[in-house]
Amino acid sequence: MKKYSYYPGCTLHTSAKEYDMSVRAVFSALGVELIEIEDWNCCGALEVGIPLLAYALNARNLALAERAGFDLVVPCSACFYNLARTDHALRDEELRRRIGTNYARRIKVRHVLDVLANDLLDEIKMRVKRELSMRVVPYYGCLTVRPSDFGFDDPNHPESMDRLLSALGADVPKFPSKAKCCGGPILMTAEEVPLKMAGQILEEAKRVGADAISVACPLCHLMLDAKQPDIEEALGKEFKVPILYFTQLVGLALGIKPRKLGLHKNVVPAREVVEKVLRQARRTLSVGRAAACSKKRERLRDS
Amino acid sequence: MKEMTLYVDHAFREKIVSELGAERLLRCFQCSTCTVNCPISEFVDWNPRLVVEKCLLGLRDVLKEEGLWLCTSCQNCYEHCPQDVRFSEVILALRRLATEEIKAGRLKVGSTKPVFDECFLEMIAKYGRQYEAGLIRMFAKRSGLGFKLLLSFKGLGIRLLKKGKVALRPKKIKHIEEIRDIFRKFGGDRGEIGGYK
Ligand code: SF4
Ligand code: SF4
Numbered sequence: 437m438k439k440y441s442y443y444p445g446c447t448l449h450t451s452a453k454e455y456d457m458s459v460r461a462v463f464s465a466l467g468v469e470l471i472e473i474e475d476w477n478c479c480g481a482l483e484v485g486i487p488l489l490a491y492a493l494n495a496r497n498l499a500l501a502e503r504a505g506f507d508l509v510v511p512c513s514a515c516f517y518n519l520a521r522t523d524h525a526l527r528d529e530e531l532r533r534r535i536g537t538n539y540a541r542r543i544k545v546r547h548v549l550d551v552l553a554n555d556l557l558d559e560i561k562m563r564v565k566r567e568l569s570m571r572v573v574p575y576y577g578c579l580t581v582r583p584s585d586f587g588f589d590d591p592n593h594p595e596s597m598d599r600l601l602s603a604l605g606a607d608v609p610k611f612p613s614k615a616k617c618c619g620g621p622i623l624m625t626a627e628e629v630p631l632k633m634a635g636q637i638l639e640e641a642k643r644v645g646a647d648a649i650s651v652a653c654p655l656c657h658l659m660l661d662a663k664q665p666d667i668e669e670a671l672g673k674e675f676k677v678p679i680l681y682f683t684q685l686v687g688l689a690l691g692i693k694p695r696k697l698g699l700h701k702n703v704v705p706a707r708e709v710v711e712k713v714l715r716q717a718r719r720t721l722s723v724g725r726a727a728a729c730s731k732k733r734e735r736l737r738d739s
Numbered sequence: 740m741k742e743m744t745l746y747v748d749h750a751f752r753e754k755i756v757s758e759l760g761a762e763r764l765l766r767c768f769q770c771s772t773c774t775v776n777c778p779i780s781e782f783v784d785w786n787p788r789l790v791v792e793k794c795l796l797g798l799r800d801v802l803k804e805e806g807l808w809l810c811t812s813c814q815n816c817y818e819h820c821p822q823d824v825r826f827s828e829v830i831l832a833l834r835r836l837a838t839e840e841i842k843a844g845r846l847k848v849g850s851t852k853p854v855f856d857e858c859f860l861e862m863i864a865k866y867g868r869q870y871e872a873g874l875i876r877m878f879a880k881r882s883g884l885g886f887k888l889l890l891s892f893k894g895l896g897i898r899l900l901k902k903g904k905v906a907l908r909p910k911k912i913k914h915i916e917e918i919r920d921i922f923r924k925f926g927g928d929r930g931e932i933g934g935y936k
Binding site: 446447449450451452453475476477478480481482483484485486487488489492493496517535536578579582583584591592616617619620621622624625626627629630632633662663665666701702703 | 759760778779782783808809810811812813814815817818828831834835838850851852855856859860862863867868869871878891892894895898899902903904905906910912913914917918921922924925926927
């Protein structure tokens with residue numbers, strides 16, 4: 437069985453519970469084991485302005501993962517940025533000595549999007565139970581893809597989520613805002629700016645006729661989903677665009693029950709798009725069954 | 740037009756460049772790629788190229804830039820700079836220098852971001868992980884915003900609570916002493932804050 441270490445990060449236990457639920461459900465459906473590293477600490481998000489402190493906090497997590505012996509899968513893009521940035525900086529032996537870590541860079545830090553779109557795509561395709569019959573725009577945000585010094589996709593025009601969602605049957609239109617900034621990091625200290633920034637992303641999704649936006653970061657999700665009513669109020673517009681973690685969509689395609697994917701935990705209700713996918717899947721199924729039946733009938737008649 | 744002579748403050752410029760992350764500052768050739776790619780410069784008065792120029796001239800006023808506290812760390816300036824200046828890292832250096840001035844009582848800023856960051860770090864030093872409810876309470880108190888802050892984020896809080904997405908109790912990691920040790924060694928004066936010595 438394939439195995440990865442898992443670093444959920446603080447938000448996956450609170451505001452991004454449905455991300456945690458859907459990541460775990462998808463990996464278990466694929467028969468890939470995720471082992472949560474023991475006693476991990478906060479990565480410091482974007483609030484640690486002291487590089488050595490940030491490196492030391494993250495080196496502790498990296499060393500814990502290295503002891504477990506598997507590559508480290510990270511769902512939150514801010515955590516991914518911190519862990520990958522530290523791993524990148526620790527190529528420098530002098531720096532490793534300075535912060536006193538025994539981390540030897542024997543494992544890799546991987547965003548969960550990278551792993552699903554690049555390592556496990558064939559496994560996913562083999563197990564698709566329902567086509568994602570919906571129009572969905574992929575939104576990557578910033579730290580999923582930047583800086584490319586330690587990223588896994590194009591920093592301006594990433595493609596991995598596009599490819600993954602298309603492979604699951606979704607209609608994925610061009611979305612120029614896909615790697616724009618949602619403003620999330622300054623939400624608590626300068627609210628009016630991120631409301632406008634996230635508003636532009638929602639507007640563009642509406643313009644291209646999206647049924648939903650697919651995201652890969654808890655902070656982007658919070659900004660676009662839980663803050664969506666405030667954005668609507670600030671801009672005097674109505675959006676009502678469901679914001680789904682891409683793992684919730686992969687899970688739906690794999691036939692996992694919506695509740696197990698935490699689809700009831702999204703603030704902007706996802707019920708309508710989920711129903712659309714399920715309805716279409718039932719229809720395809722019954723068409724398929726009817727076709728199988730008529731074939732059987734023909735065989736019986738011919739014999 | 741009135742003429743003005745500008746003297747480069749070499750000492751201050753050196754001070755910035757010697758900060759971790761700002762080593763590449765002198766490579767800047769003022770092309771404005773960072774400014775063009777900066778998402779917040781569309782909404783607020785903030786020009787990354789000009790900020791680099793001020794650093795290069797050693798203008799101490801650069802620490803008064805309000806935009807320093809509005810940067811979202813989106814890494815666009817880092818990514819696109821043809822000279823690999825890594826401006827997003829320079830910002831962290833400038834924030835550190837500004838924080839020193841604030842603490843010494845020589846600088847006042849309008850933004851509550853320095854206070855927020857300090858509370859954020861203190862939570863990590865205390866529990867090893869983030870504890871949002873505690874963070875908001877501490878931030879409301881220390882920023883002086885108090886109820887006003889809680890009120891402006893009431894909607895968000897209720898929505899998250901309804902969905903069971905707020906932790907009501909902190910979770911402390913097992914080996915918290917390792918985190919305290921990291922803060923003591925690398926936290927600067929933050930290593931000594933709030934009694935986590
Ligand atoms: S992009 Fe780089 S070289 Fe160009 S102005 Fe900005 S920091 Fe200077
Ligand atoms: S990291 Fe900050 S300064 Fe650089 S482009 Fe993003 S918001 Fe602008």
